[in-house]
Amino acid sequence: MTNQRIIEILRHGQPDQTVTIQGWVRTKRDLKNFAFLEVNDGSSLANLQVILEATLPDYETSLKQINNGSSVAISGVLVPSEGKNQRIELKAQNLTIYGDADPTTYPLQKKRHSFEFLRSISHLRSRTNTFGAVMRVRNACATAIHQFFQEKGFLWVHTPIITASDCEGAGELFTVTNFNLDKIPKNKENKTDYTQDFFGKKAYLTVSGQLQAEVMAMAFENVYTFGPTFRAENSNTSRHLAEFWMVEPEIAFCDLEGDQNLAEEFLKYIFKYVLEKCPEDMEFFDQRIDNSVLETADNIINNEFARITYTEAIKLLEKTDQKFEFPVEWGVDLQSEHERYLAEKLFKKPVIVTNYPKEIKAFYMRLDEGEKTVSAMDILAPKIGEIIGGSQREERLDILERRIQELNLNVEDIWWYLDLRKFGTVPHAGFGLGFERVVQFMTGMANIRDVIPFPRTPLNADF
RNA sequence: UCCUCGGUAGCUCAGUGGUAGAGCGAUCGGCUGUUAACCGAUUGGUCGUAGGUUCGAAUCCCACCCGGGGAGCCA
Numbered sequence: 001m002t003n004q005r006i007i008e009i010l011r012h013g014q015p016d017q018t019v020t021i022q023g024w025v026r027t028k029r030d031l032k033n034f035a036f037l038e039v040n041d042g043s044s045l046a047n048l049q050v051i052l053e054a055t056l057p058d059y060e061t062s063l064k065q066i067n068n069g070s071s072v073a074i075s076g077v078l079v080p081s082e083g084k085n086q087r088i089e090l091k092a093q094n095l096t097i098y099g100d101a102d103p104t105t106y107p108l109q110k111k112r113h114s115f116e117f118l119r120s121i122s123h124l125r126s127r128t129n130t131f132g133a134v135m136r137v138r139n140a141c142a143t144a145i146h147q148f149f150q151e152k153g154f155l156w157v158h159t160p161i162i163t164a165s166d167c168e169g170a171g172e173l174f175t176v177t178n179f180n181l182d183k184i185p186k187n188k189e190n191k192t193d194y195t196q197d198f199f200g201k202k203a204y205l206t207v208s209g210q211l212q213a214e215v216m217a218m219a220f221e222n223v224y225t226f227g228p229t230f231r232a233e234n235s236n237t238s239r240h241l242a243e244f245w246m247v248e249p250e251i252a253f254c255d256l257e258g259d260q261n262l263a264e265e266f267l268k269y270i271f272k273y274v275l276e277k278c279p280e281d282m283e284f285f286d287q288r289i290d291n292s293v294l295e296t297a298d299n300i301i302n303n304e305f306a307r308i309t310y311t312e313a314i315k316l317l318e319k320t321d322q323k324f325e326f327p328v329e330w331g332v333d334l335q336s337e338h339e340r341y342l343a344e345k346l347f348k349k350p351v352i353v354t355n356y357p358k359e360i361k362a363f364y365m366r367l368d369e370g371e372k373t374v375s376a377m378d379i380l381a382p383k384i385g386e387i388i389g390g391s392q393r394e395e396r397l398d399i400l401e402r403r404i405q406e407l408n409l410n411v412e413d414i415w416w417y418l419d420l421r422k423f424g425t426v427p428h429a430g431f432g433l434g435f436e437r438v439v440q441f442m443t444g445m446a447n448i449r450d451v452i453p454f455p456r457t458p459l460n461a462d463f
Numbered sequence: 464u465c466c467u468c469g470g471u472a473g474c475u476c477a478g479u480g481g482u483a484g485a486g487c488g489a490u491c492g493g494c495u496g497u498u499a500a501c502c503g504a505u506u507g508g509u510c511g512u513a514g515g516u517u518c519g520a521a522u523c524c525c526a527c528c529c530g531g532g533g534a535g536c537c538a
Contacts, residue, residue: 029500104488109489114531238531
């Protein structure tokens, strides 16, 4: 007897094979002399249909216990299906019920549920078709990311989750402390005395591993991080989480063009990989969630991304008849509506916008000739907006110091970052990719909270 | 945080001043190699919370809580 995953049985199972499956009952259709079950074990979108005949021992009582949500082990023989919708099915010989699920209280019904409702039962929603598909695609996506970088000889580096520098430059930080918050130590000025805190100074959850990734790139040439990131912004949108996963490659001896090339190759690679590994799930998204999913994937894989400079983007936006709520003018940051116009209407594919005005970008981005712009790049995807943000980094110590001064940043915490420019500095570049945004983009899921198992957003940290 | 829409049965929603409705689900029965099974019956409610107006409030007013969409911030 072999204990198999349902996906293997559906793909390769042959008649007369004896198998045992374990999983959760998705639906039961009971007839007079026998019953159909559909069992799912998370390995695939499709369920395995099981035939329970009335001749089974304890048929009546067992059947009563088996409902949507029950957990079972079933062994039996595979037979060709007499029905239309499946190639093969399992004729049960032995049935174990691990746990029943009271149909009067089990929240998942045999019908379509709204994503809002499913969010309120995050501990059960993975048992639905959509979330099963999302989590399998998410997994394939993560695997593809590692595989891509590993094939290219990138070192996966683990950057800290706790950081003491607040000038990483990306939004609000969560404070990390082990103070008794009802009795916070005060100094002579009656302010919080952080010297008594765990790290002897203010500490935060990281908003980016980039600065540390740069450190590692200055020893290993090509590295990447892939880990959780935290932003304490009070953001309530379909594309923001307080806790999300980010991928940040950092490449030594690389300029902005190399950075763009890598990012584009990277996105193409993971789309291709996921299509290959999760064809049924992707088909499901295309049919049930967003009917442009497969077209989009095809578009990504087979077309070159558009590449324009910020200055060109502004010209294009000024030229169009499209009305914008926010006026366009060289120097302003691109608004969501502008990004969407470029990616969705004008190019209908990802657009890489480069060389933004230095005033609207971070201090570490390399200053271009003429000192008006920096070597930044954003990849704008249809529907999602900014999916990747990157830049060539400023490797020249004097200019970096000048930029830090101009922006009035506190250098004390990142003296080590400046040291990299003192000792064997090299041109280098990198980018950050919001992992959930990629999964969103790939699956067509409208809300980012539905592509992570346990979303953290303002006022929401249950489960 | 701002703008906007919403919160009524387990779920999805209708109900705009006069005793609370439907579909689905669930329960019971029937029937059929079924597959979002089908047919019949039954079951179902502190109308988000707390005030107020009114003879009377799901409905009108105020405050608050929560959710969706959009914006900002960003990945």
